[in-house]
Amino acid sequence: MKLTGAQALIKSLELCDVEVVFGLPGGAILPVYDPIIESPIRHVLVRHEQGAGHAAQGYAQVTGKPGVVIVTSGPAATNIVTPLCDAFIDSVPLVAITGQVALSNIGTDAFQECDTVGITRSVTKHNELITDPADIPRLVREAFYIATTGRPGPVLLDLPKDISNMEMEWDDSIEAGWHDPISLPGYVPTTEPAADDIAAAVELIRAAERPVIYAGGGLLKAHAADALAELVELTGIHVVTTLMARGVFPDDHEKCLGMPGMHGNYTAITAFQQTDLLIGLGARFDDRVTGNPEFFAPDAKVIHVDIDAAEHGKVRKPEVAILGDAKRAVVLITEALRASGLGDIDRTPWNSTISGWQEQFPLKYDQSESGFPLKPQFVLEQLRDNSPRDTIVVAGVGQHQMWASQFWHFNHPYTWVNSGGLGTMGFAVPAAVGAKVGQPDTTVWAVDGDGCFQMTGQELITASTENIPVKICILNNAYLGMVRQWQELFYEERYSEVYLSPDVPDYVKWAESMGCVGIRVDKAEEVQAAVEMANSINDRPVVIDFRVDEFEKVYPMVPAGGSNDVVILGPEGDAEAAKSGVAPS
Amino acid sequence: MSELNGANDKQLHILTVLVENKAGVLARVSGLFARRGFNIHSLAVAPTDDEALSRITIVVDVASAPLEQIIKQLDKLINVVDIGELHPTDAIERELMVITVEKGPAAHDVVDAALAFNGFALDFDEEHITFSFSGAPERLDECEAMMRQYGITDIQRTGRVALRRLVPDAVSAQ
Numbered sequence: 087m088k089l090t091g092a093q094a095l096i097k098s099l100e101l102c103d104v105e106v107v108f109g110l111p112g113g114a115i116l117p118v119y120d121p122i123i124e125s126p127i128r129h130v131l132v133r134h135e136q137g138a139g140h141a142a143q144g145y146a147q148v149t150g151k152p153g154v155v156i157v158t159s160g161p162a163a164t165n166i167v168t169p170l171c172d173a174f175i176d177s178v179p180l181v182a183i184t185g186q187v188a189l190s191n192i193g194t195d196a197f198q199e200c201d202t203v204g205i206t207r208s209v210t211k212h213n214e215l216i217t218d219p220a221d222i223p224r225l226v227r228e229a230f231y232i233a234t235t236g237r238p239g240p241v242l243l244d245l246p247k248d249i250s251n252m253e254m255e256w257d258d259s260i261e262a263g264w265h266d267p268i269s270l271p272g273y274v275p276t277t278e279p280a281a282d283d284i285a286a287a288v289e290l291i292r293a294a295e296r297p298v299i300y301a302g303g304g305l306l307k308a309h310a311a312d313a314l315a316e317l318v319e320l321t322g323i324h325v326v327t328t329l330m331a332r333g334v335f336p337d338d339h340e341k342c343l344g345m346p347g348m349h350g351n352y353t354a355i356t357a358f359q360q361t362d363l364l365i366g367l368g369a370r371f372d373d374r375v376t377g378n379p380e381f382f383a384p385d386a387k388v389i390h391v392d393i394d395a396a397e398h399g400k401v402r403k404p405e406v407a408i409l410g411d412a413k414r415a416v417v418l419i420t421e422a423l424r425a426s427g428l429g430d431i432d433r434t435p436w437n438s439t440i441s442g443w444q445e446q447f448p449l450k451y452d453q454s455e456s457g458f459p460l461k462p463q464f465v466l467e468q469l470r471d472n473s474p475r476d477t478i479v480v481a482g483v484g485q486h487q488m489w490a491s492q493f494w495h496f497n498h499p500y501t502w503v504n505s506g507g508l509g510t511m512g513f514a515v516p517a518a519v520g521a522k523v524g525q526p527d528t529t530v531w532a533v534d535g536d537g538c539f540q541m542t543g544q545e546l547i548t549a550s551t552e553n554i555p556v557k558i559c560i561l562n563n564a565y566l567g568m569v570r571q572w573q574e575l576f577y578e579e580r581y582s583e584v585y586l587s588p589d590v591p592d593y594v595k596w597a598e599s600m601g602c603v604g605i606r607v608d609k610a611e612e613v614q615a616a617v618e619m620a621n622s623i624n625d626r627p628v629v630i631d632f633r634v635d636e637f638e639k640v641y642p643m644v645p646a647g648g649s650n651d652v653v654i655l656g657p658e659g660d661a662e663a664a665k666s667g668v669a670p671s
Numbered sequence: 672m673s674e675l676n677g678a679n680d681k682q683l684h685i686l687t688v689l690v691e692n693k694a695g696v697l698a699r700v701s702g703l704f705a706r707r708g709f710n711i712h713s714l715a716v717a718p719t720d721d722e723a724l725s726r727i728t729i730v731v732d733v734a735s736a737p738l739e740q741i742i743k744q745l746d747k748l749i750n751v752v753d754i755g756e757l758h759p760t761d762a763i764e765r766e767l768m769v770i771t772v773e774k775g776p777a778a779h780d781v782v783d784a785a786l787a788f789n790g791f792a793l794d795f796d797e798e799h800i801t802f803s804f805s806g807a808p809e810r811l812d813e814c815e816a817m818m819r820q821y822g823i824t825d826i827q828r829t830g831r832v833a834l835r836r837l838v839p840d841a842v843s844a845q
Contacts, residue, residue, distance in 0.1 A: 212749040272752040396743035
């Protein structure tokens with residue numbers, strides 16, 4: 087049968103089991119929007135293309151399925167560059183379809199023309215300009231295959247308008263062969279770990295006195311939460327969960343040490359510094375985790391499991407590099423340890439050292455008796471304790487993100503969504519919209535800062551009109567808080583361009599104007615009632631404007647570029663942080 | 672150790688990269704080098720006997736990044752099919768140089784010098800003569816130095832191409 091390129095595209099997306107796309111139409115993509123009317127695929131109409139990208143990321147992170155974005159050419163394509171880059175660095179599977187001017191107009195500076203493939207080359211796992219409508223089914227299949235296998239990531243297909251309009255022959259063999267294996271000469275991900283690497287890892291584990299598991303986001307991508315739980319059950323080795331891995335191992339488990347790095351728990355940071363065996367599972371030794379890598383985990387041998395060979399030795403040379411699927415590696419290590427026995431090293435001293443740190447250095451903050459000023463950490467504890475246990479939490483970037491990661495108790499995988507590597511302010515609202523679309527029966531709370539909310543808050547219009555009842559907790563401190571914190575500590579309190587305003591915009595009125603319920607809270611005793619009210623509303627989005635202490639800072643803190651041996655635990659350590667003399671970056 | 676445009680021989684490694692013969696592949700490869708801060712010393716690209724594939728010969732400066740990291744990042748490009756690393760001692764290398772020099776008062780001196788390097792005269796006018804030379808890059812360095820004394824007006828080198836030696840231990844015939 088004859089189909090237009092546009093029809094072939096939509097049919098191909100249906101065959102790839104796409105249930106929802108996030109997008110916004112425009113000139114060059116117009117032909118594609120016509121067959122969407124008949125398609126069973128749900129289209130969520132965003133208010134800005136960046137929102138489509140982040141929504142697709144939120145959807146992908148809570149469902150494990152690839153997120154799909156459809157936008158037009160030119161400015162729409164450039165508007166999704168940020169989400170593509172964000173998805174690339176956080177290994178989130180996305181497939182983006184961009185309209186393009188007609189093939190014959192490419193290179194003429196036509197209306198809404200830009201070099202989308204060129205611009206997005208370095209922020210995608212792969213991209214292609216489609217030059218023949220007959221290629222569409224194959225390229226769509228390949229795009230989903232590349233996006234979801236190996237180390238996941240974003241793939242972009244650029245579709246010229248004339249190719250969308252041209253006809254192609256859709257013969258029966260296309261659908262018949264849809265699930266055939268895909269063979270790409272230059273892309274063959276290794277998933278099965280090598281047996282001798284597993285054996286070498288097991289030897290190191292058996293001999294380790296102070297081992298720690300460094301659990302990264304790759305474990306979530308590999309659906310390895312259960313496998314990790316078994317490994318810990320067998321070995322009793324403590325687990326540190328990175329910002330990208332929160333929830334892969336339950337925070338309530340006695341072996342969970344929480345988050346490492348710049349604003350990590352003292353125990354997690356220090357366990358890394360003193361371990362003799364760091365077991366990295368799908369983690370990439372990010373600078374926010376390691377601090378200065380020269381001083382990171384100085385006594386440790388390293389086992390590094392990763393599906394991306396380029397991560398092995400990029401930052402830290404491992405003693406044992408295991409290339410392959412993280413779940414498969416964890417299962418094989420567990421099986422081998424079960425067969426060989428755990429060895430005869432007594433880890434009681436290490437375990438009690440860790441318990442000692444946990445008792446001595448818990449996360450802390452002071453909420454005054456008067457309830458004013460309201461502390462952001464108090465808000466998060468109330469939010470946590472008055473929301474369902476499986477609530478999905480989505481964060482923007484900054485102080486609120488760190489507090490959310492610290493004070494929430496993540497006990498289920500895929501309940502934490504944030505922009506880890508790129509640090510994209512404004513991520514939370516659209517990502518929460520996507521997360522709620524992916525998990526409509528689960529409560530979704532976005533924890534956002536006032537600075538972040540002003541970047542993408544308009545996607546609550548999408549949420550209202552498309553019946554996506556997300557809930558937004560704005561920790562409104564009237565500042566670009568994390569920047570203010572750094573200026574306070576490292577620039578002698580010389581505040582430069584960080585003050586926003588608690589009142590402008592009026593977040594309650596703004597929320598109401600977007601069809602949401604708006605609530606304002608500025609006292610501690612009002613928090614619980616407001617959260618309960620928000621959780622009881624499920625027919626529209628809710629925004630709570632929490633007016634929090636503008637001077638509260640995130641602790642613990644390791645000054646950037648410094649050694650993780652220097653952990654500032656609270657305001658009493660500020661002077662030490664300031665004189666650490668390390669140029670922040 | 673001879674100096675090649677300021678880079679030490681020991682820092683230069685040759686990668687022969689087999690890529691799919693598609694639009695934009697060279698941009699992917701060069702873009703990756705730029706993005707990761709890897710230095711390209713020279714680069715040559717041409718089709719192979721298989722029309723679906725092209726071969727890119729890249730001489731990389733490993734002072735900018737570990738060779739292993741460069742290879743692993745290159746391997747992640749979907750259109751890169753195979754990467755071979757040639758240590759300079761295992762490689763047969765050739766390069767082409769086209770050069771225009773001043774004839775000077777004794778034109779035959781220039782021509783004699785060119786002949787000593789197996790050069791071919793391609794073109795001339797009253798004051799200049801253009802030669803082509805091909806050979807091992809080090810030999811072309813020497814040739815270029817020789818020509819410099821006559822006065823180089825214009826020069827273009829292709830960058831090197833390389834294949835693995837059939838007999839790895841063979842004494843260099845270059």
